[in-house]
Amino acid sequence: xxxxxxxxxxxxxxxxxxxxxxxxxxxxxxxxxxxxxxxxxxxxxxxxxxxxxxxxxxxxxxxxxxxxxxxxxxxxxxxxxxxxxxxxxxxxxxxxxxxxxxxxxxxxxxxxxxxxxxx
Amino acid sequence: xxxxxxxxxxxxxxxxxxxxxxxxxxxxxxxxxxxxxxxxxxxxxxxxxxxxxxxxxxxxxxxxxxxxxxxxxxxxxxxxxxxxxxxxxxxxxxxxxxxxxxxxxxxxxxxx
Numbered sequence: 496x497x498x499x500x501x502x503x504x505x506x507x508x509x510x511x512x513x514x515x516x517x518x519x520x521x522x523x524x525x526x527x528x529x530x531x532x533x534x535x536x537x538x539x540x541x542x543x544x545x546x547x548x549x550x551x552x553x554x555x556x557x558x559x560x561x562x563x564x565x566x567x568x569x570x571x572x573x574x575x576x577x578x579x580x581x582x583x584x585x586x587x588x589x590x591x592x593x594x595x596x597x598x599x600x601x602x603x604x605x606x607x608x609x610x611x612x613x614x
Numbered sequence: 615x616x617x618x619x620x621x622x623x624x625x626x627x628x629x630x631x632x633x634x635x636x637x638x639x640x641x642x643x644x645x646x647x648x649x650x651x652x653x654x655x656x657x658x659x660x661x662x663x664x665x666x667x668x669x670x671x672x673x674x675x676x677x678x679x680x681x682x683x684x685x686x687x688x689x690x691x692x693x694x695x696x697x698x699x700x701x702x703x704x705x706x707x708x709x710x711x712x713x714x715x716x717x718x719x720x721x722x723x724x725x726x
Contacts, residue, residue, distance in 0.1 A: 499656070530716075535622060537702060537718040538657075585656055602647060603714060605656030 498522070499606035501586050507612045514573040516609050518586030525590065527569035528553075528603060529561060532583040544569055576613045584609045618705055618717035625723045632690040634720045636703035639684060645706040646679065647714065648688045652699045660688070660701075690722075698724045 502517035520527065526545050530538040530553075540553030542561040550561050558580060562570040569588075573580055587603040618638045626632045638646070644665050649657040663670045663677045663686070670677045676689040686703055700721050704714040 504654075535718060537618075537620075538716040540713070543713065587657075602659045602662065603657075605658070607654070607656045 499586060499588055499604050501584075501606040501609050503609050504607060505610050505612075507614065508573075508576050509614050510577060512573075512576050512613075514576050514611065514613075516571040516573075516584055516586075516611070518569045518571070518588075518606055519567050520569075520588040520604070521567065522588065522590065522604070523566065524588040524604075525566075526588060526603075527563065528587040528589075529559075529569065529571045530585045530587065531555070532585055532608070538585065541571065576611075578613050580611065581613045582611060584611055618703060618715050620701075620703060620717040620720045622718065623721050623723070625725060626693050628693060628695060628724055628726055630693055632688075632693045632697065632722055632724075634688045634690075634701050634703075634722065636686040636688075636717050637684055638686065638703070638705045638715075638717075640705060640715070641681075641684065646677075646686050647704040647706070648675075648677065649702040649704060649716075650699045651702065651719070657702060693722075693724050695724045695726070698722055 499520045508514050528543040529541045532538050539555050541559050542553050544550045544563040547566050560572045585608045586606040589603045620636050647662045648660045650660045651657045661672050661675050663679050674691045678687045700719045702719045703717040706714050
């Protein structure tokens with residue numbers, strides 16, 4: 496079974512702190528994603544990565560950065576946490592390649608989430 | 615940009631059928647997915663449908679796709695209390711194979 500783990504289930508930080516959220520997958524997936532989930536807004540993509548050291552902005556990258564130094568690990572960084580970044584953060588990975596490859600039912604596999612509260 | 619919409623809440627009685635609806639805007643969608651999120655957990659894939667299909671059945675789950683209206687639905691037969699969760703539809707569009715756009719999620723409450 497694919498396993499995606501996130502470093503913390505719950506995290507409380509103060510405004511202005513630098514926050515690291517870690518995600519690790521054990522299936523050698525090329526692609527990894529960070530989302531935030533807010534009530535009534537669904538999942539919104541923050542950043543994704545399709546290879547080591549590669550990253551692309553998603554729909555709401557402002558205030559966030561990412562790091563992918565190893566294939567299995569994708570980190571989300573809040574450089575200076577703010578109260579509007581209080582949210583549930585979900586990491587996902589997938590085995591999809593470039594467009595056209597593995598054009599199948601391959602889907603994204605999610606971690607359990609990290610609920611971050613910024614005071 | 616792409617937009618996927620769902621109603622926020624649905625309440626059904628145990629044993630009844632549940633129908634969760636979703637509308638999407640990107641006509642180039644290739645696959646459409648239904649995910650389930652139980653309390654305190656991440657998302658788990660329930661089922662999917664390819665865009666050239668109209669219907670797919672998988673045990674208690676039936677997915678209907680109306681491409682003309684860009685409407686997707688998930689029917690759960692004989693709904694059980696264990697089906698209480700948030701259900702997300704998602705579309706995978708042709709531009710970048712890896713990306714999905716998720717709906718807002720529908721919270722299904724199953725009452726006795």
